[in-house]
Amino acid sequence: MKEIKIYTDGACSKNPGPGGWGAVLIYKSHRKEISGADAQTTNNRMELTAVIKALECLKEKCKIELFTDSKYVCDSIIKGWAESWRNNNWKKSDKKPAINADLWEVLLNLISKHDITFNWVKGHAGNIENERCDELATSEIKKLVL
DSSP states (O other): OEEEEEEEEEEESSSSEEEEEEEEEEETTEEEEEEEEEEEEOHHHHHHHHHHHHHHTOOSOEEEEEEESOHHHHHHHHTSHHHHHHHTTSBOTTSSBOTTHHHHHHHHHHHTTSEEEEEEOOTTSSOHHHHHHHHHHHHHHHHHHO
């Protein structure tokens, strides 16, 4: 099984507002950078989109170490919240609707195809790949607002 490292980040100018996402995929000496934007979105949607788009690049089952500065993404997966929301028809424990259920559904389906370890990294703290993802995301926002 291929071993891949994935770094992701999402950003939003005003929240909600124009948003961007970026991801870096690393396999041995190969590196792929991807990014995109949405004219009207939220930071959390961009964080989720970055992970989804990165996983969609993979054509076979992989062992993945994924790094994100999003506690929302990490905690929702690691602590099993997203899976619980899906099992409860996209309702949280307080019976309120789970936010971003459309993206969580896609992400949970993609995760099931791989062996993934989610890792939280502190944002804007000198992690070179996380900083690069932030640059990709914010450059996508600049394209929208210029």
